[in-house]
Amino acid sequence: MVPMLDLFWNMMKEEWRVHSTMFGSISFALFPIMIFAIAFMGSFLLPVFKSVLPIQDMLIITHGNFLLLGLMVGAFGLLGNEVMNRRFGQASLLAYSSRSLPLSERFIFANFVVKDTVYYFVFWVFPFIAGFALATPFTHISPIYPLILSVTLTSSFLFGLSGVFFLSTIYVRSKRVLGIVLVLILVIFVFAYKFAGISVTSLFPPLILFYSFSWTNLIITCAVIIIPFIISIALFIPEFTDTTKRYRNMLTSMTRKLWFFPYPPFSAKDLIDMHRSGSVVGQTIFSFIIPLALIWFFLSALTGFLPAYGIFLQFTVLTGVIASTMYTWLTQFDSFTSYSCLPVSVKTVIASKINSFTVLQLIPIAFISFVSFTTHNVPYLLPALVLCISISFYALSVIVYMTGLSPNVLLYDVKVLFVYLISVGFPVLVLGALSFINPNYALGSVLLFLPTLYLIKLGFTKWDVLDQPIF
Amino acid sequence: MAVMIETKNLIKVYGDITAVDNVTLSVERGALYGLLGPNGSGKTTMIKMLTGQIRPNGGSVSVVGIDVMRDPIGVRERVGIIPEQETPPSFLTATEYLNFVAAVRKIPDIDEKAAWWFDFLDFRDKKDVLCKDLSRGTRQKLMFAQAFIHKPVLALIDEPLINFDPIMQRVVKDYLGEYVKKGGTIFISTHILEVAEEICSGFAILHKGKLLHTGSVSDLKSNNQHLDDFFLSLVQNGAHA
Ligand SMILES: Nc1ncnc2c1ncn2[C@@H]1O[C@H](COP(=O)(O)OP(=O)(O)O)[C@@H](O)[C@H]1O
Numbered sequence: 175m176v177p178m179l180d181l182f183w184n185m186m187k188e189e190w191r192v193h194s195t196m197f198g199s200i201s202f203a204l205f206p207i208m209i210f211a212i213a214f215m216g217s218f219l220l221p222v223f224k225s226v227l228p229i230q231d232m233l234i235i236t237h238g239n240f241l242l243l244g245l246m247v248g249a250f251g252l253l254g255n256e257v258m259n260r261r262f263g264q265a266s267l268l269a270y271s272s273r274s275l276p277l278s279e280r281f282i283f284a285n286f287v288v289k290d291t292v293y294y295f296v297f298w299v300f301p302f303i304a305g306f307a308l309a310t311p312f313t314h315i316s317p318i319y320p321l322i323l324s325v326t327l328t329s330s331f332l333f334g335l336s337g338v339f340f341l342s343t344i345y346v347r348s349k350r351v352l353g354i355v356l357v358l359i360l361v362i363f364v365f366a367y368k369f370a371g372i373s374v375t376s377l378f379p380p381l382i383l384f385y386s387f388s389w390t391n392l393i394i395t396c397a398v399i400i401i402p403f404i405i406s407i408a409l410f411i412p413e414f415t416d417t418t419k420r421y422r423n424m425l426t427s428m429t430r431k432l433w434f435f436p437y438p439p440f441s442a443k444d445l446i447d448m449h450r451s452g453s454v455v456g457q458t459i460f461s462f463i464i465p466l467a468l469i470w471f472f473l474s475a476l477t478g479f480l481p482a483y484g485i486f487l488q489f490t491v492l493t494g495v496i497a498s499t500m501y502t503w504l505t506q507f508d509s510f511t512s513y514s515c516l517p518v519s520v521k522t523v524i525a526s527k528i529n530s531f532t533v534l535q536l537i538p539i540a541f542i543s544f545v546s547f548t549t550h551n552v553p554y555l556l557p558a559l560v561l562c563i564s565i566s567f568y569a570l571s572v573i574v575y576m577t578g579l580s581p582n583v584l585l586y587d588v589k590v591l592f593v594y595l596i597s598v599g600f601p602v603l604v605l606g607a608l609s610f611i612n613p614n615y616a617l618g619s620v621l622l623f624l625p626t627l628y629l630i631k632l633g634f635t636k637w638d639v640l641d642q643p644i645f
Numbered sequence: 646m647a648v649m650i651e652t653k654n655l656i657k658v659y660g661d662i663t664a665v666d667n668v669t670l671s672v673e674r675g676a677l678y679g680l681l682g683p684n685g686s687g688k689t690t691m692i693k694m695l696t697g698q699i700r701p702n703g704g705s706v707s708v709v710g711i712d713v714m715r716d717p718i719g720v721r722e723r724v725g726i727i728p729e730q731e732t733p734p735s736f737l738t739a740t741e742y743l744n745f746v747a748a749v750r751k752i753p754d755i756d757e758k759a760a761w762w763f764d765f766l767d768f769r770d771k772k773d774v775l776c777k778d779l780s781r782g783t784r785q786k787l788m789f790a791q792a793f794i795h796k797p798v799l800a801l802i803d804e805p806l807i808n809f810d811p812i813m814q815r816v817v818k819d820y821l822g823e824y825v826k827k828g829g830t831i832f833i834s835t836h837i838l839e840v841a842e843e844i845c846s847g848f849a850i851l852h853k854g855k856l857l858h859t860g861s862v863s864d865l866k867s868n869n870q871h872l873d874d875f876f877l878s879l880v881q882n883g884a885h886a
Pocket residue numbers: 644659662663664682683684685686687688689690691
C-alpha cells in the first residue's frame with residue numbers, strides 16, 4: 175500500500191508540475207474557480223432555461239456533458255501520452271519509469287487511471303457541483319438535488335473515463351475487435367430505440383440512478399464503471415516502441431505527389447506524422463466518432479421537443495466544433511523549434527497546418543453525409559455541410575489566432591479558453607437557433623468565412639512577430 | 646563583405662532578467678569565433694537573436710549583410726544553424742529529415758549529399774530510424790549535417806560538442822577548422838574553454854548578459870596567458886564591479 179500511495183502522490187505532483195509550468199500555476203489554479211463560477215451563476219439562470227427546455231432534457235444534457243468530459247479526459251490522457259512523452263522526455267514522466275523503477279507496467283497504469291480520475295474530479299466535476307450546491311439557498315432548489323447530482327454526475331464522468339480506457343485497451347490489442355465491439359454497442363442501442371421502444375437514456379445507469387435512487391441502482395452504476403476499469407487494467411499491455419525499426423523514405427515520393435499543394439514537403443510531413451504515430455485512426459475514433467455518437471444519442475433523446483431536422487442541424491453544429499479540434503491533432507507532433515533553424519516563417523508553418531486541416535475536413539464531410547443518409551435527412555444535407563464546415567473553419571480561426579502553433583498547451587490557459595468559449599459559443603448559439611427556425615438559414619453560415627479569413631490573417635501577423643513560446 | 650556579424654547595443658529582456666545587455670560585437674569573414682560564458686550568461690539568447698528566432702528589445706543586428714529584424718528568413722536562407730536543443734521532427738527518419746531540409750532550402754542532389762554526411766559522421770546504420778528513436782549524439786550528428794548540407798557562408802552553432810564522444814569531437818573540430826580555411830565563417834557558443842582555446846581564432850566573453858571582453862586567442866597565447874585564468878579573473882572582477 176505504501177508504494178502505491180507514494181507513486182500516486184508523485185504522479186499527482188507531476189501532473190501539477192506539467193500543467194503549471196506550461197502556463198503558470200496561478201492561471202492554472204483559476205481553472206476550477208472558473209468552473210465553479212460558471213455553475214454558480216448558471217444556477218440563477220435555471221428558471222430562464224426551464225421555460226425553453228424541459229427540466230428532464232436539461233438533466234439529460236448535463237449528464238451527457240459529464241459523460242463526454244470523462245471521455246475526452248480519458249482520450250486526452252491516453253492519446254496525449256505521445257505528446258507529453260516528447261515534450262518532457264521519456265524518462266521525465268513517471269508513467270514511463272517502470273524501466274528504471276522496480277514496478278510493473280500494469281501497476282503504474284492502474285495508478286495512472288486513479289490519478290486521472292482524482293485529478294480531473296478535483297478540477298472539473300467537484301467545482302461544478304459545488305457551484306450548483308452553493309446556489310441552492312438562493313434558487314430555492316431542494317439541497318437533496320445537488321447531493322444526488324454529485325453522485326450521478328460523478329458517475330457519468332467516471333463512466334466516460336472507464337469506457338474510453340476500456341475501448342482503448344481493446345484498440346491496442348486488436349483494432350478488429352474494437353470495431354466489432356463498437357458495432358455491437360450500436361446495434362444494441364438501435365435495437366432498443368427503434369424496435370423495443372426503450373428510450374436511449376433509460377439505458378444509462380447514472381440517469382436511472384438519478385430518477386430512482388436505490389441501493390440496487392447504485393450498485394449497478396458502480397459495477398458498470400468498475401468492471402471496465404478492472405478489465406482494462408487486467409488486459410493492459412504496455413506499448414513498447416521498437417526503437418531500432420527501419421522505415422523507408424516516404425517523404426520524397428509523397429512531396430512529389432502533393433505538388434499541387436501550396437507547401438508540399440510540409441503536407442507530406444503532416445501525413446507521415448499522422449500515419450506513423452497511428453493517430454489518424456485512433457484520434458478519429460476516440461476524439462471524433464465516439465464523442466459525436468454519444469452527442470447524437472443524447473440529442474435524439476430530446477426528440478419530443480425538437481423538430482427532426484432541428485436535431486440534425488444541431489448535431490451538425492457540434493460536429494463542426496469538434497472537427498475544428500483536428501487542428502490540435504496536426505500540431506501535437508512538433509513545436510516550432512523543429513523548424514526554427516530553417517528559412518521558414520511561423521506563418522508558413524501555420525498555413526501548411528491549415529492546409530492539412532482542410533484535407534482532414536473530409537472526415538466530418540463524410541460523417542455528416544453518412545448521418546444524413548441514415549437518419550433520412552438528405553434534403554438538409556447541403557445546409558448541414560455548409561454549416562458544419564463554416565463553423566469548423568471559424569472555430570479553427572479562433573484557435574489559430576489565440577494559440578498559434580501551440581493549441582494543445584494554450585487552450586488549457588483559463589484566459590485563452592474563456593475567450594475561445596465566448597467567441598465560438600456566440601455564433602454557434604445564433605446559428606443553432608436560426609437553423610431551428612428554417613433549415614435554409616443555415617446556409618447563411620458561409621458569412622462566417624469573413625471573420626474566419628480576417629482572424630487567420632490577424633493570427634499570421636500576431637504569431638510571426640511574437641517569439642514562439644517554448645514548452 | 647568583410648563583416649559577417651555585426652550587433653550594436655543589442656538587448657533582450659525576459660521579465661526582470663536582462664538576458665543580453667547592450668552587446669556590441671562584430672565578426673569578420675573567415676573567423677572561427679567563440680562566444681564564451683558560464684551557463685545562463687546569454688549565449689543561446691544571442692544566437693537566437695542573430696538568427697532571427699527571437700526579437701531583440703533594443704539595438705540592431707545584421708548578419709551576412711542583412712538586417713535580421715527586417716528579413717529573418719533571408720538570413721536563415723544563407724546561414725546554417727545548430728540549435729542548443731537538437732529537435733529534428735519526431736516521426737521522420739534521418740534520411741527524410743535531410744530530404745525535408747533539402748526541399749525547404751531547394752538543395753539539389755540531396756541523396757548523394759546525405760550519403761556523404763552519413764558516412765562522414767558515421768551514422769549510416771541509423772539513417773532509416775525515426776528521429777524520436779535516435780540517441781542525443783546521433784540527433785546532434787543529424788543537426789550538424791542539416792546545418793552544413795547547403796555549404797553556408799556562415800554557420801552558427803550553440804554548444805557544438807556537448808553530445809559527442811571524444812572521437813566525434815575530433816572529427817567535428819577538424820571539420821570546422823577546414824571550413825574556415827576554405828573561406829567559411831563559424832560562430833560557436835560554448836562554456837567549455839578548452840574547446841575555444843583549441844579551435845577559435847577570436848572570442849568574446851559574456852557574463853550575465855554583458856560583454857566583458859573581446860580578443861584573439863593568438864594574442865592571449867603570445868602573452869603566455871591561459872584562457873581559463875583570463876576568463877576567471879575577468880568574471881571575478883566583473884562580479885565585484
Ligand atoms: N524564454 C525565456 N524566458 C525567460 N527567461 C529566459 C528565456 N530564455 C532564457 N532566459 C534566461 O536568460 C538568461 C540567459 O539564458 P541563455 O541565453 O540560455 O544562457 P546560456 O545559453 O549562456 O546558458 C538566463 O538567465 C535564462 O534563465
